[in-house]
Amino acid sequence: MEPRAAQVQRRERLGRQQEDRPSREGEPHSGGAECPGGVGGNAEVHRGPDLVQWTQHMQAVKTQLLEQAQGQLMELLDQAMWEAVQAYPLQDRPVPSVPPDSLRKTREPSLGKRKVFIIRKSLLELMMExxxxxxxxxxxxxxxxxxxxxxxxxxxxxxxxxxxxxxxxxxxxxxxxxxxxxxxxxxxxxxxxxxxxxxxxxxxxxxxxxxxxxxxxxxxxxxxxxxxxxTGPGTLWARGGEGIRAPSFSSYLYFLFCPTLIYRETYPRTPNVRWNYVAKNFAQALGCVLYACFILGRLCVPVFANMSQEPFSTRALVLSIMHATLPGIFMLLLIFFAFLHCWLNAFAEMLRFGDRMFYRDWWNSTSFSNYYRTWNVVVHDWLYSYVYQDGLWLLGGRARGAAMLGVFLVSAVVHEYIFCFVLGFFYPVMLLLFLVFGGPLNFTMHDRRTGPAWNVLMWTLLFLGQGIQVSLYCQEWYARRHCPLPQTTFWGLVTPRSWSCHT
Missing domain, CATH: 1.20.58 (Methane Monooxygenase Hydroxylase; Chain G, domain 1)
Known part of the structure; x- marks a missing residue:
């Protein structure tokens, strides 16, 4: 069979020949019975050029639509880049302002395009400040x-x-x-x-x-x-000349540096010191500090630096908490590994301290009561020995719930004091998380809760809790810098500034 394009060309040629021939009287000019195909053939003759023109028109429309879509996409990307550059805090000289339209124009391909030099930093320098x-x-x-x-x-x-x-x-x-x-x-x-x-x-x-x-x-x-x-109770209750001998000064000096909070006269000791192991742990701790600064600088500072300057909304608060969950859990893991593993193991190795059980497998916990016991064994031993057991002794061996509540109260107050000391302001987020959520979760998610689903729930609540802490503390930090108090008062110091600072 003859190709379609050849048929169209042949019919166009026949039509032109018919038009060139002089018409005779009584003879139809074109079409009629003598024309192959009659009326249908004439329709095909006229459809050929229309089809080509329509195809060219559709190609032009498609090209125009693609150019418009590409232009709009480039404008959106340029606008996003411009906003990111404006929000980025420059510690050195400021970058000269370049409007988004000029950024888009420099991206458009042209024969006369020239490189434009501006003051800017290298990409890796921006990432490794x-x-x-x-x-x-x-x-x-x-x-x-x-x-x-x-x-x-x-x-x-x-x-x-x-x-x-x-x-x-x-x-x-x-x-x-x-x-x-x-x-x-x-x-x-x-x-x-x-x-x-x-x-x-x-x-x-x-x-x-x-x-x-x-x-x-x-x-x-x-x-x-x-x-x-x-050592004190036995010494104070001694009678007459039968006083208890005080421990040696060297044992007390050793206790001040060894990684435990429970005093004993002697501890199990390892035979030698592996100095390469000590150096490796200190290097890992330093790496964790650098990585924590990188996370804060890349994931927290750009989000919360100007948040207090925008109108408050519940949607923005929830989104900021969700955004802070990932850097929050990263910070939790870095603190755990840097201090409870690297730092304590380094000092234990230098002092040949044998018992290295500074933490247990808290990541496999299916209950918050087990998580509290295994997250930081060093502090848990101190709380258990001198708060929980002494509390039970004072209560006559009864009211275990009250003794456990005393442990939570002491831990919550100390944690909140540390946050207040480090950040320089009082914002009882940690205190409320410990008492309002940590205490009830300890009694509801107890050791009888087993199974992978409870472990997933524990991790989900950890993510959410860390997001709340990072988000609220970062907002308060920047709010106190953007909205300083005109006059220092007690209520001004204890009232969260992020609630009212929206410049």
Missing amino acids: FDLLTFSFGQLPLALVTWVPMFLSTLLVPYQALRLWERPQSGGAWTLRVGLGCLLLAAHTVVLGILPVHVAVEYQLPPASRCVLVFEQVRLLMKSYSFLRE
């Missing part, structure tokens, strides 16, 4: 200098107080010794309690430097209490 790290650890030498009297007070005062009680005598001498020891402990508590707070507030230490002070403050207080709790 250390400004947040240097800011967070600012004035670190001052924090380390403040740590020296805190450590000396912990080293000398509790041990000297115990030596005063070592050989109690009858009459006024014993009372004098006990009173003098208590006075020393009161001075020690003042040094640990007031000195770091005064330095942090007076010199406006940044967050990471405050972390050094507050963690050491809490650690030294817990170690002092454990030492006196384990």
